[in-house]
Amino acid sequence: MVVSITEQKQILQSCLSAIKHQSNLMKQCLNENNILQALKHCSNFLNELRTNQLTPKQYYELYIAVFDSLETLSNHLLNSHNLKQHKLEKRQAALDSTSTSDKNADDKSTTHKNVKNGDEISKNAVGKSATTPFLADLYELVQYSGNIVPRLYMMIVIGTTYMSTKGAPGKEIMKDMIEMCRGVQHPIRGLFLRYYLSQRTKHLLPFSNANDFNDTVEFLISNFIEMNKLWVRLQHQGHSSERELRYRERKELKILVGSNLVRLSQVIDDYNGDETYSSIKYYQDKVFPTITEQIIQCRDHLAQSYLIDVLIQIFPDDFHFATLDSLLSDVFLNLHPLLKKSELVATLIERFITYHKFESDMSTSEIKELSLESDEKQKKIKTTIDSTQLFNSFWKFYLKLYELDPQLPSEEHSELLQSFIRLSLTYDPNNYQNLDVVYKFATEKEGQIKANAENDDIWLQLLIVPIRHFDSIKTLFKLPFFHEFYLKLSNKQHQKQISLEIINKLLGITTYGDEDGNTVQEIHEPETFTTTEEVDGIFKYLLVLIKDSDKQNSTSKNLGVTKSITINKGENVISHEFLSNQEKICKVIHLIENPSDPFKNLSNLMYARKKYLNKNFDNIIYTYPTLISRILYKLKIVGYANLRQQKKKKNTEASQDLMITSNFKNLSIIIDELYQYHAEFNSELILKIYLNAASVADQLKQESICYELYTQCFIVYEENLILGSSSYQQHINPHDSLAGGSLQYQSIIHVANKLVSARYFNKENYENLITKLTLYGSKLLKKQDQCRAVYSCSHLWWWCELLIEHGEKSPTVQPEAAKEKSAKENIQKDEDQSSRDREEADDEEDEIELYRDAKRVLECLQKSLRVADSCMDPYLSLKLFVEILNQCLIFNIYGNALADSRYINGLIDLIRTNIDNLRDDDNNAKTDAADEEDDKEARLFKQSVGYFERTLSYIRDQQEVENRFEGIVV
Amino acid sequence: MLTLAIGDLYIPERALDLPAKFRKLLCPNPQSIPTNSKISEVICLGNITNSVDTLKFLHDLSPSLHLVKGEFDDLPILSQQLSSVSKKDENVGIYGVITHDNLRIGFTNGYQVVPKNDPLALSTLARELDVDVLIWGGTHKVEAYTLDGKFFVNPGSGTGAFSFDWPEWYEEEENAKEEEIKENEDEAKPEKLQKANVIDEHILSEVTELNAIVPSFCLLDTFGSTCTLYIYTHLNGEVKVDKVSYTKE
Helix, strand or coil: CCHHHHHHHHHHHHHHHHHHHHHHHHHHHHCCCHHHHHHHHHHHHHHHHCCCCHHHHHHHHHHHHHHHHHHHHHHHHHHHHHHHHHHHHHHHHHHHHHHHHHHHHHHHCCHHHHHHHHHHHHHHHHHHHHHCHHHHHHHHHHHHCCCCHHHHHHHHHHHHHHHHCCCCHHHHHEEEEEEEEHHHHCCCHHHHHHHHHHHCCCCCCCCHHHHHHHHHHHHHHHHHHHHHCCCCCCCCCHHHHHHHHHHHHHHHCCCCCHHHHHHHHHHHCCCCCCCCHHHHHHHHHHHHHHHHHHHHHHCCCCHHHHHHHHHHCCHHHHHHHHHHHHHHHHHHHHHCCCCCCCHHHHHHHHHHHHHHHHHHHHHHHHHHHHHCCCCHHHHHHHHHHHCHHHHHHHHHHHHHHHHHCCCCCCHHHHHHHHHHHHHHHCCCCCCCHHHHHHHHHHHHHHHHHHEEEEHHHHHHHHHHHHHHHHCCCHHHHCCCHHHHHHHHCCHHHHHHHHHHHHHHHHEEEEECCCCCEEEEECCCCCEEECCCHHHHHHHHHHHHHCCCCCCCHHHHHHHHHCCEEEECCCEEEEHHHHHHHHHHHHHHHHHCCCCHHHHHHHHHHHHHHCHHHHCCCHHHHHHHHHHHHHHHHHHHHHHHHHHHHHHHHHCCHHHHHHHHHHHHHHHHHHHHHHHHHHHHHHHHHHHHHHHHHHHHHHCCCCCHHHHHHHHHHHHHHHHHHHHHHCCCCCCCCCCCCCCCCCHHHHHHHHHHHHHHHCCCCCCCHHHHHHHHHHHEEEEEEEECHHHHHHHHHHHECCCCCCCCCCCCCCCCHHHHHHHHHHHCCHHHHHHHHHHHHHHHHCCCCHHHHHHHHHHHHHHHHHHHHHHHHHCCCCCHHHHHHHHHHHHHHHHHHHHCCCCCCCHHHHHHHHHHHHHHHHHHHHHHHCCCCCCCCCCCCHHHHHHHHHHHHHHHHHHHHHHHHHHCCCCCCC | CCEEEECCCCCCCCCCCCHHHHHHHCCCCCCCCCCCCEEEEEEECCCCCCHHHHHHHHHHCCCCCCEEECCCCCHHHHHHHHHHHHHCCCCEEEEEEEEECCCCEEEEECCCCCCCCCCHHHHHHHHHCCCCCEEECCCHHHHHHHHCCCEEEEECCCCCCCCCCCCCCHHHHHHHHHHHHHHHHHCCCCCHHHHCCCHHHHHHHHHHHCCCCCCEEEEEEEEEEEEEEEEEEEEEEEEEEEEEEEEEE
């Protein structure tokens, strides 16, 4: 019985050549019109189909060869039949005409009567042979064929040919053929035979009336049932070691069985029936129960999975909607226990989803065409499918399944739930209850249906699907169990993945692969959060990222963590990924926005910090600056609005003022918290944050708060910065005025730049602060830092910009004027004030009042000059001198009477002397040779001289063009 | 030779991202690197704060990125992030100078200049660096002017990040007009609306407008001794371009 592959090939070849040979002979006989001989050859090649040594594929090759030959036979028979029929008709017509002429002749003579009778007899004989044509005879004839397989093939080819002719007893032949087919019980042979039957009858099935239609359906169903039985039986043939082989073979044959259902669906589709007929009802009552019963009864894994799939695919959606409940609970639940129901459910649901999309596309296009009827159309769609009902059906099925099969693997659960989610999202995107039911179930049963923590990832998709699907992430807020289930994910990495997915969606970043396989990022306008609930809703998903601790000791860098960033002066490392996650959290903070109610906005921001952001103090250094900036910005807006309102109403609204003050205090607490935990490495940043807050407080006329904030700055400076070293260790060239200098120097510059724009301090406070700062500057360790800090601070006594709004007055410049109104006794001071006012009025053409104290400026410049002079490095001294000269020029232009031409001339002389001295030294050194070492110094010297010369040429230009710097000798 | 000057992005501290239109304009071809074939150098004035993606975006635009530290950049982190983007060791400085033909171009964030943003102080800085064009930032206000024969360019904030400095006040006439309108409106409004905690909507939108920063950047087209400056601003969803020219004497 066992045949090797090569042998099989040989058998196939010999069979094929035999078929070819015999079919050629058959064709010859047909040409000679020798039908009996032709049928004999036909039987001969059909004999080849009796083999049982070939694989289904090979057998199919034989079948194709035979099929073609049989078609030739069928065509010939049909043609000769038609020819005969034609002749008969012609003869009949001729006879008719003669008989009518006879009738005409009748009156003339009756002598021909006998002849006429004889004619009638012959006519009847001919008529008889026409009503029982030779095809019927042939159909009888071939039944005497010896072997059953050729016999049945010939029966079918002749029978179907006969059926295609007019007046043939089609239904009897059909019944006969399908009965006879039972004779072949060998699975492969039987399957192909019945397939042949179904192919041949394809276009001949009658369904012109209800009776015919019923018979046809019965015919197709019974053929399907028999084929399925054969197909299932094939599995049990042969040795048990060949089970796998059989299984594969059966897979190859599945389409033969499925074709019956396809035909069935077509017939149902084509049949229109009468008024009372409904195809859905017919399917539901007649077709569906029989087919599914067969599918369940066969208890075969392959048959069930394939046939259910075919059933779902080929019948229209309406049919499935109608039979959904029984399909799910009567059919699916009774299928083979090892069958993956999730796949079947997924197929069904995909089908419904496609249908839904199609329908909605149709309805929108229809709406465009017929806007008037659109309402009705939409109603129609809604009535056809009740989406809640749909979901409930699936859900009922799932619960039963869960009950019946507690051992169902978790993958199955996950897949099923995913399908349900997709279904619900498509059909009922606004019904969040369904989704929540799914998540609730998943949450509750998670312990039971989850095998172990590691395959968490199969549940990931369950959460990701709706995130990707929703237009708005706010939809998630309506699903309390989404979060519950999210929390059940035991793997933090997975939680993080979901959270990032949510954030990306929030920020409107959708990443997808385009046609070329590249990832494309699309950015949409992100949504904002206006209420505390919304803040809660979103930040609870961020907690995992907020709490995320990625800080490792720097030793771990050597342990394979390659892509990382060292922080805190090399003590710790963090990963790039961590930083980018923190960036995303910060971006979400931006989405807490409520442009129409800034106070509410502020409280939401504070709330987010209190409840979420402060959950890991290590990380607040990455998120708080953003939070603080946002709070401060909102405060700035509120404050400005408040000032405007006050100005317009002329009455102070104390409550708003109070709210601003309290918000500033809360803000200060937040900065303080940051300082508390990150003073060691991030004091400079915290100083800058305090400065920003101070700057805003000043603009909002919150003087006492502003003063406190500056005091805080000085505390940070004294506590941490004064002794700290820059976190960025690199050599700073002392000659380079821009290189940044020490951390202390930088801090002073930061404060100076904010103080120089402070406008709403009273004079005393302002002078306190700037004096203190200058004092810090003068105590810096390095001479160059000291010198530069002091000359920078000199600007604090000489405002150049008004900054404040027109019509406002800075209290810094008019403390005495204010006092003057309240008490008139200080005449002395009054005079001072007026004289100063006059001075300033002279300086500035328009009556802008700026705080200016020429004497103090000069003191600072003198101080920095002294420091520069005391440098050990003469080149550095020179550089600093030139820098100071340039500062003097600025003051001169801005009208400081004390930085006059005499003073500047002195400075220029000083620099010239220094240059000359250094040049002499240089020349001496050069004669002493060994100028290599001097190279650097020479270069610095050259730079300073260059800068000096550029300064001089600038003075000359200004003298010519702007008429400035009068009296300065260049 | 085209050079992009952009700065004060504050991503994520004060802004979510560059305006989408800017991104598209700057990066017409995101698949190839460099992503913009016309720009030969990018100058970034810092204050990126913490965004590797943005850093990468700027780095990939042209063959060469010059990045200086902004006031709120964490220099060690920024340097390491840049190194990871460019795949080589990078040291981010506080200022830089490049030479294009006859023009020396200096750039710095400018936060270390006292008084910040003062034209004379900046002029002094340009003198010290011996540059013809000085690009500075830190103010979030786009501007360009010629002073003492030198060209000063401030590309503003690429993202329109908000600033805590003083706002730029309206012209007085405009202000007066608006106040008139406001007063008329106020009269029409019933008094009960003026609750203590409610801020007048009109005033709110006005001060928001006052404090709003227009996203902007600059392109410098340098040739010989001439620098043509294209100023791009993003106003009401539209990108506007202005042109200024400077020729070194």
